[in-house]
Amino acid sequence: MSGITASSVGHAELATLKALALSGDLDGDQKVSCSALADRLDASTQTASRRLQRLEEADLVDREIVSDGQWVTVTEAGERALQREYADYRRIFERDASVELHGSITSGMGEGRHYISLPGYMRQFEDRLGYEPFLGTLNVELGEESVRERGRLSSFEPVTIDGWEDDERTYGPAYCYPAAVEAGDGSEATASDGGEAASRFEDAHVITPERTHHGDDQLEIIAPVKLRDELGLEDGSPLTIHVTEQR
Numbered sequence: 001m002s003g004i005t006a007s008s009v010g011h012a013e014l015a016t017l018k019a020l021a022l023s024g025d026l027d028g029d030q031k032v033s034c035s036a037l038a039d040r041l042d043a044s045t046q047t048a049s050r051r052l053q054r055l056e057e058a059d060l061v062d063r064e065i066v067s068d069g070q071w072v073t074v075t076e077a078g079e080r081a082l083q084r085e086y087a088d089y090r091r092i093f094e095r096d097a098s099v100e101l102h103g104s105i106t107s108g109m110g111e112g113r114h115y116i117s118l119p120g121y122m123r124q125f126e127d128r129l130g131y132e133p134f135l136g137t138l139n140v141e142l143g144e145e146s147v148r149e150r151g152r153l154s155s156f157e158p159v160t161i162d163g164w165e166d167d168e169r170t171y172g173p174a175y176c177y178p179a180a181v182e183a184g185d186g187s188e189a190t191a192s193d194g195g196e197a198a199s200r201f202e203d204a205h206v207i208t209p210e211r212t213h214h215g216d217d218q219l220e221i222i223a224p225v226k227l228r229d230e231l232g233l234e235d236g237s238p239l240t241i242h243v244t245e246q247r
């Protein structure tokens with residue numbers, strides 16, 4: 001036993017393992033010369049050789065040394081080590097790709113309808129969202145976890161609806177995030193057979209007005225249709241909101 005384990009090899013060894021996996025398929029062995037490997041890693045031949053040796057000691061590769069090089073196979077443990085790296089990158093790059101929020105339908109103050117109908121906003125909705133919203137905002141009381149989760153929306157690129165003013169007052173900006181909304185808490189299989197109402201609407205937006213009377217626990221949604229009718233919702237109905245980052 002060498003005392004070196006998969007978790008104790010350094011980044012340089014993992015990079016070497018990755019280079020090996022990239023140049024051959026994971027299932028077979030490949031003929032490797034230390035100088036060719038060194039070129040790919042931008043390191044000296046001695047360094048490449050030492051890294052291969054460490055990888056072997058950690059059981060991440062098997063080697064058979066022959067006169068003109070060596071046969072190298074990435075072991076199952078080696079593949080698992082690469083899978084762990086892959087999972088990390090997935091988390092980094094896919095984490096921000098979508099946010100799923102849960103809550104229940106609630107009635108608000110009856111003001112959403114008024115704001116949505118104002119021409120200074122309506123013109124921008126048509127231009128920037130590509131539709132004329134139903135007059136109102138569907139209000140959703142978020143669950144505790146989703147209140148925290150919605151904070152991640154701030155890292156998404158919104159469609160910005162600019163503030164404006166008329167003779168009497170100023171109106172604040174609002175930020176829109178493309179979202180699909182789904183009746184239910186997201187856990188049940190969707191029963192679409194025979195029911196009058198659809199269960200999911202794809203082309204909605206979460207809207208966060210910069211000036212609002214609501215706290216973080218209330219989410220507002222706009223759409224080209226009346227979602228209460230479209231999805232058969234009433235106060236208290238559970239709703240799942242899938243916000244996807246536009247890239």
Ligand SMILES: Cc1cc2nc3c(=O)[nH]c(=O)nc-3n(C[C@H](O)[C@H](O)[C@H](O)COP(=O)(O)O)c2cc1C
Nearest residue numbers: 108109110111112115171172174209211212213214
């Ligand atoms: C596009 C849009 C713009 C808004 N702009 C303002 C604003 O300038 N000032 C303000 O006090 N509230 C503004 N509001 C927020 C509303 O006053 C209210 O907090 C929110 O829309 C909730 O309405 P509801 O409870 O009737 O659904 C705006 C709302 C929307 C949808």
Ligand SMILES: Nc1ccn([C@@H]2O[C@H](COP(=O)(O)OP(=O)(O)O)[C@@H](O)[C@H]2O)c(=O)n1
Nearest residue numbers: 107108109110112113136137138226227228
């Ligand atoms: N796309 C939309 C927008 C609003 N609505 C509903 O339309 C009504 C008018 O919206 P509102 O924002 O003026 O009213 P409240 O949210 O204050 O109750 C409310 O019952 C909303 O829930 C909807 O079903 N679908």
Ligand SMILES: [Mg+2]
Nearest residue numbers: 108112137138
């Ligand atoms: Mg509303």
